[in-house]
Amino acid sequence: MLRLTTLLGLLTFAGLAQAADNGFYLGVGATQSEYGLDNPLDEDGFDDKDNGYKAIVGFRILDSFGVEANYIDHGNAVLPPGACAAVVGVPCPGTADVEAKTLSAFAVGFLDFPVIDLFAKAGATSWDVEGTGVDFSFDDDDVDFAWGVGAQAHFGSLGARLEYENFSVIEDEELGTISLSFIYTFL
Numbered sequence: 001m002l003r004l005t006t007l008l009g010l011l012t013f014a015g016l017a018q019a020a021d022n023g024f025y026l027g028v029g030a031t032q033s034e035y036g037l038d039n040p041l042d043e044d045g046f047d048d049k050d051n052g053y054k055a056i057v058g059f060r061i062l063d064s065f066g067v068e069a070n071y072i073d074h075g076n077a078v079l080p081p082g083a084c085a086a087v088v089g090v091p092c093p094g095t096a097d098v099e100a101k102t103l104s105a106f107a108v109g110f111l112d113f114p115v116i117d118l119f120a121k122a123g124a125t126s127w128d129v130e131g132t133g134v135d136f137s138f139d140d141d142d143v144d145f146a147w148g149v150g151a152q153a154h155f156g157s158l159g160a161r162l163e164y165e166n167f168s169v170i171e172d173e174e175l176g177t178i179s180l181s182f183i184y185t186f187l
Contacts, residue, residue: 022063027056027161029181033074035098036174037083046083050075054179063112067105068121072165072177074100084133096133100175102126102167104146115153119163122147127169144168152183159183 035048052075058068077098084092106123125146131138150163160182167175 022060023185023187025056025058025060025159025183025185027054027058027159027181027183029054029056029161029179031072031074031177031179033072033100033175033177035074035077035100036176037077037079037098044080046078046080048077048079050077052177054181056181056183058108060108060110060185064110066108066110068108070102070104070106070165072102072104072179074102074175074177079131084131092133092136094134094136096131096136098129098131100127100129100167100169102128102146102175104165104167106146106148115155117152117154118150119152120147120149125167127167127175129170140170142169154183154185157185157187159185 031052031054033050033052037048052073054073055071056068058066060066079092079096079098081092081094084096084098102125104123104125106121108119108121111118123146124143126141126143128139128141144167146165146167148163148165150161152159152161160180162180163178165177165179167177169175
């Protein structure tokens with residue numbers, strides 16, 4: 001009886017693992033971003049990490065290839081005057097809050113395994129970085145290269161994804177983001 005139960009369990013698990021290979025998918029996730037900024041004067045109050053959120057829309061065309069668009073709100077970095085001046089190139093009268101948002105389009109390559117997929121992606125990102133402080137503000141945006149790597153587990157139409165993404169923003173500063181997302185594939 002134990003052998004029959006084990007065999008039925010394995011067959012069911014194998015069927016679920018193969019069910020969500022290709023198709024249109026949506027996802028949401030939680031992020032932690034590090035702005036990669038310097039604190040040249042080692043000032044107190046410097047914090048270039050924050051949590052944010054992510055939305056994903058994609059289409060997996062083949063087992064090994066897909067296209068994807070992401071929107072990420074990276075949260076806020078807090079920059080004391082010396083660190084702020086290093087980022088924007090002009091002295092800041094006080095502490096500044098810096099926030100970044102990115103809208104990205106990627107080509108995604110997958111290494112497809114029964115339950116876990118490994119993937120790498122490369123594409124373009126439209127970024128917007130805004131900073132505000134006492135009697136001070138700046139706003140900069142551009143389009144640059146972005147890339148990412150990660151792993152995802154899928155069970156039927158549901159999946160979970162852990163990934164790292166890297167964005168080039170102001171003066172080629174590296175904005176690194178780790179995210180945990182949940183995906184639903186429409187079969």
